[in-house]
Amino acid sequence: MSKPAPGRTGNDKVKKRRAREATVTDVTRLTEDLVRISFDCPGIRGEELPHTDHYIKLLFVPEEADYAWPFDLGEIRDNYPRHLHPVTRTYTFRRVDTETGTFEVDFVTHGAAGLAGPWAKQAKVGDTIIFGGPGGAWHPEADYGHFVLVGDESAAPAIAAAIENLPAGATAAAYVEVADENSHFEMPTGDGVELTWVHRDGATHGHQLSEAVRAAGIPEQRTSWFVHGVAEMLKEVRRFLFFDNEVDKKDVSISGYWRIGMTEDQWQASKRDFNAEIEAEEERLAVK
Numbered sequence: 001m002s003k004p005a006p007g008r009t010g011n012d013k014v015k016k017r018r019a020r021e022a023t024v025t026d027v028t029r030l031t032e033d034l035v036r037i038s039f040d041c042p043g044i045r046g047e048e049l050p051h052t053d054h055y056i057k058l059l060f061v062p063e064e065a066d067y068a069w070p071f072d073l074g075e076i077r078d079n080y081p082r083h084l085h086p087v088t089r090t091y092t093f094r095r096v097d098t099e100t101g102t103f104e105v106d107f108v109t110h111g112a113a114g115l116a117g118p119w120a121k122q123a124k125v126g127d128t129i130i131f132g133g134p135g136g137a138w139h140p141e142a143d144y145g146h147f148v149l150v151g152d153e154s155a156a157p158a159i160a161a162a163i164e165n166l167p168a169g170a171t172a173a174a175y176v177e178v179a180d181e182n183s184h185f186e187m188p189t190g191d192g193v194e195l196t197w198v199h200r201d202g203a204t205h206g207h208q209l210s211e212a213v214r215a216a217g218i219p220e221q222r223t224s225w226f227v228h229g230v231a232e233m234l235k236e237v238r239r240f241l242f243f244d245n246e247v248d249k250k251d252v253s254i255s256g257y258w259r260i261g262m263t264e265d266q267w268q269a270s271k272r273d274f275n276a277e278i279e280a281e282e283e284r285l286a287v288k
């Protein structure tokens with residue numbers, strides 16, 4: 001392997017691109033489609049993680065690659081062609097303790113397709129993962145009195161963490177879409193927290209969720225919105241928020257975590273065009 005390109009190994013970049021290892025210490029099936037995996041990871045001890053949507057990028061080394069863990073992620077990315085870079089899959093910390101160096105991740109086990117879902121389905125104590133990150137950007141800000149938290153199972157860990165970290169006296173309405181009434185799982189509650197389970201009951205992912213958000217309307221008090229999960233719901237929820245109700249975009253965190261029929265790589269590669277199309281349509285509606 002050749003040396004890293006000059007000028008691309010500054011400390012910040014190295015830190016961001018460092019990969020770490022974590023070991024499975026427990027596996028709990030929450031529902032038929034959701035498994036909670038606990039990890040031990042001494043490498044995250046002392047890390048500052050102020051947000052409620054902190055996520056890691058699981059790294060899967062392509063079968064045809066000639067390197068194996070331990071590897072330097074920056075060096076791989078600088079020196080190998082793209083198709084030999086580790087394939088990434090993004091997962092939220094449901095819980096993280098940077099004193100003990102432990103964390104939990106809730107994985108949707110959505111069938112045989114993919115890398116991370118199938119890995120999680122058969123994971124057992126002692127297995128290891130390699131990951132990059134953590135990243136993260138959002139937490140419930142103290143200058144809002146109310147929060148609307150919206151997502152499917154993939155965003156439920158971030159929604160749960162947000163509920164557990166609401167500012168004192170704040171209220172929240174959470175809408176979590178799951179397959180059906182048999183697919184509920186433990187979610188935090190508390191004074192002023194209203195949790196609505198939205199059942200797909202066979203409908204397309206995200207459809208019932210966007211309907212539920214629209215039916216609930218816009219809260220009267222100043223509200224911060226966290227809306228994440230399947231990309232297919234974005235168009236409708238954005239239309240409801242930004243076009244029908246002129247909600248200020250700075251009050252809203254909204255993005256697609258995955259897309260029906262696409263791998264994470266395909267979704268990430270097409271995300272910019274998908275978002276641009278939605279924005280163009282919103283502009284067309286606005287000038288009519």
Ligand SMILES: Cc1cc2nc3c(=O)[nH]c(=O)nc-3n(C[C@H](O)[C@H](O)[C@H](O)COP(=O)(O)OP(=O)(O)OC[C@H]3O[C@@H](n4cnc5c(N)ncnc54)[C@H](O)[C@@H]3O)c2cc1C
Nearest residue numbers: 090092108110114115116117154257258260261262263264
């Ligand atoms: C910031 C962020 C945080 C995330 N946090 C979590 C989390 O905590 N838990 C979690 O489970 N997911 C989370 N996701 C979503 C997860 O990264 C994607 O679902 C990812 O595509 C799963 O990878 P995979 O290898 O299992 O499937 P892929 O190889 O990416 O996809 C294979 C097939 O499975 C389908 N698929 C992917 N995800 C789902 C799903 N949830 N339900 C049904 N079908 C699906 C795809 O459409 C595709 O057809 C997060 C995503 C982001 C961007």
